[in-house]
Amino acid sequence: MISIIDDDGSVRAATHNLVRSLGYVVNTFASAEEFLRSPCLNDTSCVITDIRMPAMSGLDLQAHLLATGYRFPFIFVTAFSVESDRDRAMKAGATCFLSKPFDGETLIKCLEAALASNGRSATG
Template identity: 75%
Template sequence: MISIVDDDMSVRTATDNLVRSLGYAVQTYASAEEFLHSPQLNDTSCVIADVRMPAMSGLDLQARLIADGRRLPFIFITAFSVEADRARAMEAGAICFLIKPFDGDALVKCLDAALAQHGTAPRG
């Protein structure tokens, strides 16, 4: 399952539609906290997360999962191109760091790489 974590409903919906069109199961979350408390957390193969969200950022979510012993592939999406954020994400093992609005093909390539790293079968 691909988990999409973004506080912007329009981004969640568009990303959900793209990922579902590829044949993947998707679950969306409006916050990092909602994702952390979800029973689907254990079924997640990849996280697509916004960098900046209220309360807990996507970067903090990634750090929290690593601290809990969960090394899930992360694809970060953001409207803010801050090199320090990108560096932090990539140093922690993120697959991609995409700037909104991003090209759908770029997300597909990142998703394929993330799922290959996780050991999940790539798209058909």
């Protein structure tokens, strides 16, 4: 299962539609907190998340999950690319860091690399 977390509903929907069109099982969330409360947390194979969100950022989510033993790939997307955010994400093990707007081909390549890196299925 691919979990998409973005506070922008249009980005969330577009990313969901693209990933689902590839045959993946997808769940979407408007916040990191919503994702953490979700029962699908344990079934997640990859997280695609915005860096900057109200309350808990994508970077804070990544750090929280790593600290609590969850190890799945992260693909970060952001409209406000900052080198220090990219460095922090990649040092913590992110697969990709994409600036919005990103093209579908690039996201697909990142997703394929992320899933290959952990050997988990995301199809249903």
